[in-house]
Amino acid sequence: MSTKKRLIWVIIFFIIALILKQTFFPNKNEDTAAAALNNQKAAATTAANTDDIKTPAVQISGNVFGTSYHITFLPSEMDQKPEQIQAGLIEFFKQFNSEFSTYDPKSVISQFNDFDKANVEFPVSRNFATVIAKAREIWEMTEGYEDVTVYSLVKAWGFGPGKANDSLTDEQVKELLTHVGMDKLALIEHQDGTFALVKSDGKLQIDLSSIAKGYAVDLAAQYLAEHGGKNYLVEIGGEIVAKGVNPSNRPWQVAIDQPREDGANSVNTIIGIENKALATSGHYRNFRYVNGKRITHEIDPFTGHSVTHDTVSLTVIANDCMTADGLSTGLYVMGADKALEIAEKYNLAIFTIQFKDGKFVMRQSSAFSKAVLTEAELNAKK
Numbered sequence: 385m386s387t388k389k390r391l392i393w394v395i396i397f398f399i400i401a402l403i404l405k406q407t408f409f410p411n412k413n414e415d416t417a418a419a420a421l422n423n424q425k426a427a428a429t430t431a432a433n434t435d436d437i438k439t440p441a442v443q444i445s446g447n448v449f450g451t452s453y454h455i456t457f458l459p460s461e462m463d464q465k466p467e468q469i470q471a472g473l474i475e476f477f478k479q480f481n482s483e484f485s486t487y488d489p490k491s492v493i494s495q496f497n498d499f500d501k502a503n504v505e506f507p508v509s510r511n512f513a514t515v516i517a518k519a520r521e522i523w524e525m526t527e528g529y530e531d532v533t534v535y536s537l538v539k540a541w542g543f544g545p546g547k548a549n550d551s552l553t554d555e556q557v558k559e560l561l562t563h564v565g566m567d568k569l570a571l572i573e574h575q576d577g578t579f580a581l582v583k584s585d586g587k588l589q590i591d592l593s594s595i596a597k598g599y600a601v602d603l604a605a606q607y608l609a610e611h612g613g614k615n616y617l618v619e620i621g622g623e624i625v626a627k628g629v630n631p632s633n634r635p636w637q638v639a640i641d642q643p644r645e646d647g648a649n650s651v652n653t654i655i656g657i658e659n660k661a662l663a664t665s666g667h668y669r670n671f672r673y674v675n676g677k678r679i680t681h682e683i684d685p686f687t688g689h690s691v692t693h694d695t696v697s698l699t700v701i702a703n704d705c706m707t708a709d710g711l712s713t714g715l716y717v718m719g720a721d722k723a724l725e726i727a728e729k730y731n732l733a734i735f736t737i738q739f740k741d742g743k744f745v746m747r748q749s750s751a752f753s754k755a756v757l758t759e760a761e762l763n764a765k766k
Contacts, residue, residue, distance in 0.1 A: 441631040444470040448477045449485070449597055451621030455604065458631065463612045472611075473604055480603070483512055484596040486535070487545050496581060497535065497589040505572060505580035511603075513579035515596050515706070516571045522595070522710035523566045525730060530714025531685035533569060535591035536560045541690060543681040544591070557688040563587040564685055598663055598709025601625050605705075624662040625705050635757050638662060642744070643696040643737060652697075652737065652746070656757030661705035665716035666697035666737075682717055693719040694738045701733035701755040724749055 443456045444466060455473070459466055483492040492512060499506050508516075519532045537560050538544050540552055563585050570582040597620060605618045605625040615628030617636050626636035635656035642652035643666055665682065682691045698716040702708035711732065715723035720736035727734045727749035735752050738745045 442466045444473070446470075446474070448620065449481065449600065450487070453604075453618075453620040455608070455616070455618050456630075457608055457613050457616035461612045461614055462608075469608070469611060473607060476603065476607060477600070480511075480596075480600050483509060484515070484592055484600075486591055486593070493590065493592060499583075500586040502584055502586040503582060505582055508579050508581055510577075510579060511599070512581075513571055513573070515592055515599050516569070516581065518599075518706050518710060519592065519595050520566055520571070522707070522714055526711070526714030526718065526726065528566075528685060529718040530594065530710050531564065531566055532590045532592055532594065533564050533566055533588055534683045534685050534688075535589040536563055536587070537683050537688050538591050538681065539589075541681075541683065561688045563589070564688075594665075594713040595706055595710035597621060598623050598661070598705035598707070601661070601705040601709075622664055623705055623709055624657075626657045626661075627659055629658070635762065637762060640664065640699050640735060640737075641666075641697065643739070652744075653735075654759045654762070656762045657701065657755070658757075660755060661702050661708045662699060663702075663705060663708035663712040664697060664699040665712040682713070684717055691717055691719070694740055695720040695723070695736060696739050696744075697737040698723060699735040701735075701752065720747060727751065 440460070441456055441458050443454055445452065445454045447453070455470075457466075457469070462469060464472070481488065481491070485491045486493055486497070488494060492508060496506050496508070516532075519530070522530045523532075535544065537557070540556070540560060565588075568583060568585045568588050569590070570584070572580045572582060574580070601618050601620050601623050602625060604620070605616070605627060608616050608618070609627070613627070615630070617627070617630070618625045622641075624638055626638070630636050635658050637654055637656055639651045640653050640655065641664065683689070684691055695716060698712055698720065700708040700712040700715065702711065711734075715726060715732075715734060718726070720738050723734060723736060724747060726732065731751050732749060733751040733755035735746070735748045738747070
């Protein structure tokens with residue numbers, strides 16, 4: 385065989401060998417990098433709940449306040465790494481819980497509830513005072529239906545620490561009601577910038593869970609902003625603050641649940657919100673049965689009993705989550721019909737779901753459509 389023919393066969397053999405190597409023995413480093421990129425994209429899609437991710441995002445999550453949290457942001461905007469952001473938030477959650485958890489006997493709120501001295505000042509922090517001030521504001525707006533002083537009744541009906549009273553009588557309910565009322569609670573601000581609470585009834589007790597969680601969402605969002613965040617979504621137990629846009633440069637999409645007896649997640653409608661907060665109240669997740677009667681955690685401060693109307697869910701859109709949280713509770717307790725009247729009076733964005741004649745009926749205030757983007761409008765922005 386001539387030298388030229390040998391050279392041709394060597395070249396052909398080399399090409400065949402190279403093809404076989406790429407087919408059966410691919411570059412592991414390239415595969416690993418590709419897999420990592422795919423995983424990163426999948427994680428970002430899950431975090432942002434979008435189909436077209438344009439900016440890498442991360443989602444941190446965990447458990448807090450007896451529920452879960454999910455926080456999505458863009459690492460490129462932050463002045464700290466994601467694990468540092470989460471560590472800072474966890475520390476904040478611990479501090480917040482030490483003030484507002486009724487399940488912690490050493491918390492500030494538990495100490496206040498155990499404090500049975502009438503007309504004596506009880507020192508509280510600025511954050512605590514902020515929540516009380518907002519609670520009073522919303523109490524007035526909702527004509528007394530959002531009342532954080534119903535805690536003794538909440539416990540008696542079995543929705544707090546301690547043992548429930550399954551044989552609660554009407555007389556006992558009436559007696560507990562005598563210790564309920566925001567008019568029995570005063571907030572004092574001293575000239576040196578310190579705050580105190582004063583109860584005129586030593587047996588008055590408060591539960592801020594209907595409003596404080598929203599404040600925690602606001603403060604978590606503030607924490608992200610202080611570290612450079614401009615586009616992010618903070619969700620704790622279904623209460624949300626959405627700032628800027630999602631990683632696809634579109635409005636943040638959130639779902640309003642379809643109420644279900646089994647507590648399973650089911651979507652009623654999807655909306656888009658921009659630089660807004662959202663909170664929902666309802667009785668379809670937190671309830672129990674006593675002697676065959678359904679008892680919910682939402683207590684009517686006028687009757688002392690859990691709500692019995694046909695409104696099963698009420699969502700509020702507001703500029704901050706503490707306001708949305710408190711309003712959603714008070715408006716839900718009064719029921720959709722009256723809530724929609726209040727919403728029109730104060731230009732509130734609310735969405736109600738009632739269960740009537742075996743089917744769900746959805747209604748909304750005139751301000752709601754202006755505050756959100758519908759699913760059709762979101763699709764048009766793709």
